[in-house]
Amino acid sequence: GENVEQHPSTLSVQEGDSAVIKCTYSDSASNYFPWYKQELGKRPQLIIDIRSNVGEKKDQRIAVTLNKTAKHFSLHITETQPEDSAVYFCAATPSRDNFNKFYFGSGTKLNVKP
């Protein structure tokens, strides 16, 4: 099955700085890559996603890039704010898997210091 690795496990940045979280995947059949944000005590919620036919997608301060050849994708948060502090998960779904099976990374705990 698919194996998704996520780095770093923890990330501490100063408010206003940028944060980058990186994920790699193993299955070349994966073609959908969502990112989830989980605030303390709450459910993971989708913040941005990208399909394999696109190299980059941006939504205000958040962007995701995908390198299919290298099998890695990254989340970029610019001008970080304290409310960005949370655990972020990346995921990959293989196109052959009609069950929409999601393979998640181990998570990155982002701490934005005011």
Add this chain to the structure above:
Amino acid sequence: DVKVTQSSRYLVKRTGEKVFLECVQDMDHENMFWYRQDPGLGLRLIYFSYDVKMKEKGDIPEGYSVSREKKERFSLILESASTNQTSMYLCASSRRGGGSGNTIYFGEGSWLTVV
């Protein structure tokens, strides 16, 4: 707005008890999932179901079973709870269609403590 509801947010059970965790979704999703979340280990798939009465093992099915008698409801069963099953359990649902952008929606989570 998609709603995935887990019936119990916090439970304390004794070792050896049978535990039921219930999950209901209101979006007519074909797929439903149970994940376990532990610090540093991310989200690990226990079981998933792609249709009524259909189920597939995930990565860590040992000690768990599931039931899906109705499309909207997916239950996780711990036949004989053990202390190493103390964890946060997340239910989720999605539409069918691999890699098509049908994303997964999570419930609020159930915190289970086995003493």
